[in-house]
Amino acid sequence: MNCPIIAVANQKGGVGKTTTAINLAQALALQDLKVLLVDLDPQGNATQGVGIRLENIQASIAELIRDRVFPVAGAVYQGDSLDLIPATPLLSSVEREMVAMTNSELRLAHRLQSVRAKYSVIVIDTPPTFGPLMNSALNAATHLMVPVDSSFFALMGIKELHAEVEEIKRGTNPMLQVLGYLLTLVDPTNIANQTWETLVGSFGDLVFETKIRRSVKLKEAPALGKTIFHHAPESAGARDYHRLSEEVMTRLGMGSAVADHSRPSLSLVGGVSAGAVSHE
Numbered sequence: 001m002n003c004p005i006i007a008v009a010n011q012k013g014g015v016g017k018t019t020t021a022i023n024l025a026q027a028l029a030l031q032d033l034k035v036l037l038v039d040l041d042p043q044g045n046a047t048q049g050v051g052i053r054l055e056n057i058q059a060s061i062a063e064l065i066r067d068r069v070f071p072v073a074g075a076v077y078q079g080d081s082l083d084l085i086p087a088t089p090l091l092s093s094v095e096r097e098m099v100a101m102t103n104s105e106l107r108l109a110h111r112l113q114s115v116r117a118k119y120s121v122i123v124i125d126t127p128p129t130f131g132p133l134m135n136s137a138l139n140a141a142t143h144l145m146v147p148v149d150s151s152f153f154a155l156m157g158i159k160e161l162h163a164e165v166e167e168i169k170r171g172t173n174p175m176l177q178v179l180g181y182l183l184t185l186v187d188p189t190n191i192a193n194q195t196w197e198t199l200v201g202s203f204g205d206l207v208f209e210t211k212i213r214r215s216v217k218l219k220e221a222p223a224l225g226k227t228i229f230h231h232a233p234e235s236a237g238a239r240d241y242h243r244l245s246e247e248v249m250t251r252l253g254m255g256s257a258v259a260d261h262s263r264p265s266l267s268l269v270g271g272v273s274a275g276a277v278s279h280e
Helices: 019-030 045-049 061-068 088-102 103-115 132-140 159-170 190-206 216-223 237-252
Strands: 003-008 036-041 081-086 123-127 143-149 177-186 207-213
Touching: 003 045, 003 132, 003 207, 003 216, 019 036, 019 081, 019 177, 019 237, 036 045, 036 177, 045 061, 045 216, 061 088, 061 123, 061 132, 061 207, 088 103, 103 132, 132 159, 143 159, 177 190, 177 237, 190 207, 207 237, 216 237
Parallel strands: 003 123, 003 143, 036 081, 036 123, 143 177, 177 207
Antiparallel strands: none
16 A cells, blocks of 8 residues: 555644654554654654754755745655654744645645655644644545543544544545544543543544553653653553554554564664755
8 A cells, every 4th residue: 555644633732642643653663664754843842852953953844835846855854764854933934824825735745745655654743723734734644643632621622623624535635534543641540431431432443442551751751852662662651652553553454563662773863864964
């Protein structure tokens, strides 16, 4: 099959969206897949979470959206198995400019299409708000993953996300489908159990069996510019995201390799030069 493009999206903040994008991408890379992580959030949290300092970035996703002839390779930071297209606060300005651009919300799809053959999977981290960037991600994606935190307000906003997805499917991206709903920030409380039951009652088999447990190590890792596999490869968080990667591969019909998630150095992005240095 063609390289699947997974948008990790939920317009509700604080649900572990970026944590999931980073660590799912790394876990898939440790399954011997070639993975591209695309940061589409102007805050650049995914970029910083894999060890790239925003002030050192010479080209980013903003240039690829703004300039249709800017080479995609010029914005790719390369690792052994995990590559990154970073984001910087410049993306906020570009999002405002997109209102006046022709077919602006299809530009990301076109740019990713040009490099899709190079990768096994592409993972997009999205902003936590509706707007041109979120729509760009949904237009570029083949699959949608929705992280849902285990709180009383967990399901708020999912109806709005569904409405947005259905509009895009009816219009510009009929191939978009929901890959699954992922319960995050799980702790041993009645609220978490109730959220799980409600999620399964609403979406059935679309709910991932894997649950991402609340973890201090998962909170620490991005502050250090590391994935959970680099920071604490034997932790509960690493085990959870490893299991999620296997479940994702099964749902995508990609099989499941036997991953050695004790070898995180194979896929470290941080410290590797980007193609942006040469501006081909």
